[in-house]
Amino acid sequence: MAHLLPVLLLLASLRLAQAQYFNFPPPPSSPPIPTPAAEPxxxxxxxxxxxxxxxxxxxxxxxxxxxxxxxxxxxxxxxxxxxxxxxxxxxxxxxxxxxxxSRRPNCNGVGAACRDPRFVGGDGIVFYFRGRANQHFALVSDAGFQINARFIGLRPAGRRHDYTWVQSLGILFGRHSLTVVATPAASWDASADHLSFAFDGERFDLALGHLSAWSAGDLFVERTTTVNSVAVALPGAFEMRATAAPVTEEDDRVHHYGVPAGDCFVHLDVQFKFAGLTERVEGVLGQTYQPNYRNPVKLGVAMPIMSGEERYFVPSLLATNCNSCIFSPEAAAGDGDTSSTIHRQSSWIAQAR
Structure with a gap:
């Protein structure tokens, strides 16, 4: 066998040269071991x-x-x-x-204020509050905080009342304030953000992206989608879900709003959850959380209307002086009024901070 070794080596070298000349593929190697796919x-x-x-x-x-x-x-x-x-x-x-x-507002849930605007009170009763276009009203006024709303709207020819939507919220607590605004747009772009924010009068940016967050002290603001939806929490007082939405062409057609070209009336759909309300709580929505509240709206009709424009009108988004408001920045900055408190511990976002 020893005399055959040179011959075998010569044949092997000829095969290698032939493979390189004709660009034959190399012999197959063992397949790589697959790695597990990353989980979503x-x-x-x-x-x-x-x-x-x-x-x-x-x-x-x-x-x-x-x-x-x-x-x-x-x-x-x-x-x-x-x-x-x-x-x-x-x-x-x-x-x-x-x-x-869902972390977005449930417009049929307790504490909701959506569309033109349709409220669901703390007593579970649905009602509508017209307000007036370009005016401000207190939605909730309690010892520790107040939530005001700016209404936008229009009045088509022949109508006695404005069609209105909540365009911005002014939240006051202690000596601080937060504003959440649905920014105007000629047409709706669902991929663009239509929200702006300010704390104590200074605008701040909330980065785009799901779960992007901003905080100041106990106040916490967090996006619940990439754009246009947020959750706001002030522990011991309230939590809020808010979404910016347009008046769609279908809404306009069905309800005969008469929305003009060049304005889609971007507004806020919101839902609140409260903690530690006093028995004296006031406001368009707040009054419905009073323990012995008897809702005056007419039940069994298509649009039960809640009155109260004169009681809850405030001159500006961050004003506190409505006829029935009980919030006082000075008192809230101190110990406040904690007597006769309705205690309710619940949370939409605070547990996970």
Missing amino acids: PSRVAGRNHPSDSFICNDPRSSCFGRNLTCPPQCPAFRPANPNEKACFVDCSNPTCEAVCG
Whole structure:
């Protein structure tokens, strides 16, 4: 066999030279071991992790001391995917169970003020409040804070009342203020942001992107979608969901608004959740949270109208001097009035901060 070794080496070298000359492919190698695909952010953020939970620490709540855990269907208070349902906790709910829902306003839920504008009171009764175009009204006025709204609108020929929408909110607490404004637009672009913000009169930028956040002290503002939707929280006082929306051509056709060309009447759809309201709480919406409130609107009609323009009119977005307002910046900056308080511990965003 030793005498055949030179021959075998010669044949091997000829085959290699032939392969290089004709550009034959090299012999196949073992296939690479595949790496597992990265999991989508929503799963990384919640579904493959332990569910979020919240301990009810208000001794006056029905769930005091209970640790409420989010269900598997919505394991996170702040899901990474804005289209997924979030987990919500209400420590005053007798069932003491966390529930799933959207982080955007539920216009049929308690505390909502949407469209032209349709309210759902603290008593669960639906009503409409016309207000007047380009005027301001107190939605909620309590010992610790006040929420005003600027109404925009129009009055077609032959109508006795304005069609109105909530265009901006002025929130006052202590000696501070926050404004949330739906910015005007000739036409609606869903990919553009139509919200602007100011704190104590100074405008601030809230970066675009889901879960982008800004805070000042206890006040917390967070985007719940890439653009046009936010959640605002002031622990111990209120939480709010707000979305900027246009009056669509279909809305205009159905309701005969008469919206002119060049203005889509961008407005805010909002929903509030309150904590620690006093029994004297006032405002277009706030009055419906009084313990012994008897709603005067006519039930069983298509549009039950709530009066009160003269009681809740304020001269500007950050004014506090309506006829029935009870908020005082000086008192709120101190201890405030905490007597006769309606305690309700619940949260849309504060648990996850």
